[in-house]
Amino acid sequence: MNTSSQDLAGFGWSNFFQSQLTADELTGSVPVRVTVAHRNGLDVAHPDFAERVPLLTTEPHDEEGRATVGDWILLDAESHAPQRLLDRKTLFKRKAAGADRRVQLIAANVDTLLVVSSCNQDFNPARLERYLVLARDAGVMPVVVLTKADLAEDTETYRRQAEKLMPGLLVECINARSREGVASLLPWCGNGQTVALVGSSGVGKSTLVNTLAGEAIQETQGIRASDAHGRHTTSGRSLHRLDTGGWLLDTPGMRELQLLDAEAGVEDLFTDVFELATECRFSDCGHETEPGCAVRAAVEAGTLDPERLKRFRKLVAEEAYNSLSLADRRARDKGFGKMIKAVVKEKKGRWE
Known part of the structure; x- marks a missing residue:
């Protein structure tokens, strides 16, 4: 590889991935990170280029063998043809919504999960627990982020309710509309660090994405005053580079989060x-x-x-x-x- 490991480190590369490469792959392959997974291809990023490559060939029924957002894959150094998927540090997955029994991959190689809710009618302990189980089972540190703190009369009540869900749980009450309002989240967005956001629609998740990124990455919409709910504004999972050097993975609002193979997460929570x-x-x-x-x-x-x-x-x-x-x-x-x-x-x- 011509690109140094230090340059790749800014993309989340570490010794965990480096140790997986064979001698031939060290010279004949290029590691890239998946930023968007499409039905017919993968958008990948590298310090020297960004492009779309074909999907990796996997077994037809091997759901976890498919590349997802946040994954590292190897490309042929000359043709940039996909070669193989590297083992993951962490993997978020769920049972697909509805009657579908397939495993749906959410994100890979995430360091911190920002579980977003809001200081209004959307605050739901049961929903937060589902996300916390998801994080603990994947071995990822969760941080509960309560938005709309500037609009609530009593944010501490919401904070205390969230803190009771898990011993030592970090809870941040923020105003997602200003850079100053999200300053408490920046320590998890340092160089090469990957944070993922999950949360239902209407909690200000897209606003938070835009504020952290410093640009309008996601469209935003207001919520219905009657029930504090909103419509989904994020159409798919995507990985974005932050000016802090970190990477932010946004996910669509999840109407239905069915747990799968998460026994350890349930026990931990x-x-x-x-x-x-x-x-x-x-x-x-x-x-x-x-x-x-x-x-x-x-x-x-x-x-x-x-x-x-x-x-x-x-x-x-x-x-x-x-x-x-x-x-x-x-x-x-x-x-x-x-x-x-x-x-x-x-x-x-x-x-x-």
């Missing part, structure tokens, strides 16, 4: 519940009606929020179901359908 569960009388306690349940005792004693326990149960059940193999899911769905039919038939017989 709900350590309080799991620690209580070790004190239950029965090892397979469901924390519902079993005697000697330490989790229910904590709820009754007021030391565990009952709403947090409800959210915990929902995320555990959802993650377990989404992570089943397709064959297991079909078998489970089929068995569940038979059970429902049997119950309906029995009730119908009683009515007749």
Whole structure:
């Protein structure tokens, strides 16, 4: 490679990626970072050039083998034909929305996840917990960013609610419209660092992207005063260079975030519940009606929020179901359908 590792470091390159190269690749390949993943190609960036290259050839059903935004791939030094995808430091993924069971890759090689919500009706602890599980499972440090702090009468109430979601969680209340208002986020946007933004529509995420970038990268729209919601203004995931030397990855507002293979993230976020569960009388306690349940005792004693326990149960059940193999899911769905039919038939017989 003619380009030095120091130049590449400004793009997020590190020894983690350097160590993956063979002797031949050190001289015959060029590492580039994926900034946008299209259906028919990849936009890539390098200190000396930026261009669109064809998609990497992968196995038809290997979803995680496809390049996504933030990935590093190797190009042939002469032809710039894609050669291979390098192993990732981190990977965000989810189950595709709706009935689709495919894995959807969100972003790769992210250092910090900025979880964006706002100091108004959009603030939703359950939604924040989903993003936090996503971050913890990927091994990425999350920072909750509460926008519209300049419009709220009491930002500290929102801050305290967010801080309760995870021990040691960093929460920043900001005014996303000014550079001064986002100054507290700049330490995570240093040279070669990659930050990703996630959050629902209407929380000021696109405004924050533009302010951090110092230019109008994303279109912005106002929100409906009736419910504090807005429409999506970001059409796809994209990686942008910041004047601080970092990289910012914006993602579309997610209407549906289904967890997938995120058991470690759930355990990490709900350590309080799991620690209580070790004190239950029965090892397979469901924390519902079993005697000697330490989790229910904590709820009754007021030391565990009952709403947090409800959210915990929902995320555990959802993650377990989404992570089943397709064959297991079909078998489970089929068995569940038979059970429902049997119950309906029995009730119908009683009515007749």
